[in-house]
Amino acid sequence: MPKLAADEIAMCRSRFFSWQAPAKMLRSAEELMDHMGSKDLFNQAGVGFLREAWVAGTFCNMRGLSACRLIDDHRPDFELEFRDKIERFELVEVDSTRMRGREYRSNLTGDGSPAKWADRAMQIPTILYASGKGRGDGV
Numbered sequence: 001m002p003k004l005a006a007d008e009i010a011m012c013r014s015r016f017f018s019w020q021a022p023a024k025m026l027r028s029a030e031e032l033m034d035h036m037g038s039k040d041l042f043n044q045a046g047v048g049f050l051r052e053a054w055v056a057g058t059f060c061n062m063r064g065l066s067a068c069r070l071i072d073d074h075r076p077d078f079e080l081e082f083r084d085k086i087e088r089f090e091l092v093e094v095d096s097t098r099m100r101g102r103e104y105r106s107n108l109t110g111d112g113s114p115a116k117w118a119d120r121a122m123q124i125p126t127i128l129y130a131s132g133k134g135r136g137d138g139v
Helices: 006-015 022-036 038-043 048-062 100-106 114-131
Strands: 067-070 078-081 086-089
Touching: 006 048, 022 038, 022 048, 022 067, 048 067, 048 078
Parallel strands: none
Antiparallel strands: 067 078, 078 086
C-alpha cells in the first residue's frame, strides 16, 4: 500500500474543506484510507485529516444532518451544519496504554478483547481531565 506524496496530501486534504453530504465525505475518506492501508494511515505524518473526515462524516450522518466539512486551521477540526447554525468540533483520541503507530510498525496486536474495551472507555474522562482537554480551557 502506498504512502501519499506531499502534493497528494495537500490535494486530498483540500477536498474536505468544502461543505458536503456526510455520505460523500465518508466515501472519500474510506477510499483514501483503503488505498493507504493501516500501516501508512497510522504512521505517515500529515494524514490525520483522513481520520477527522471519517469522524465528521460519521457523526454528521448519525445526527441526521445534511452537511459537514473540515476546517483549514489547527483547531477545531470540523464543522457540522445544523438547521439554523453551524457548530465546530475538535476530535480527541484517548488511549493511555497503546501506541497505535508502534503496534503497526512492530506487528503487535495489543489486547483488543471486548472485555478490555469497557475498562479503557471508563478511563477516558480521567485522562481527558488530566491532559487539560476536559477542563474547558479553550481546547
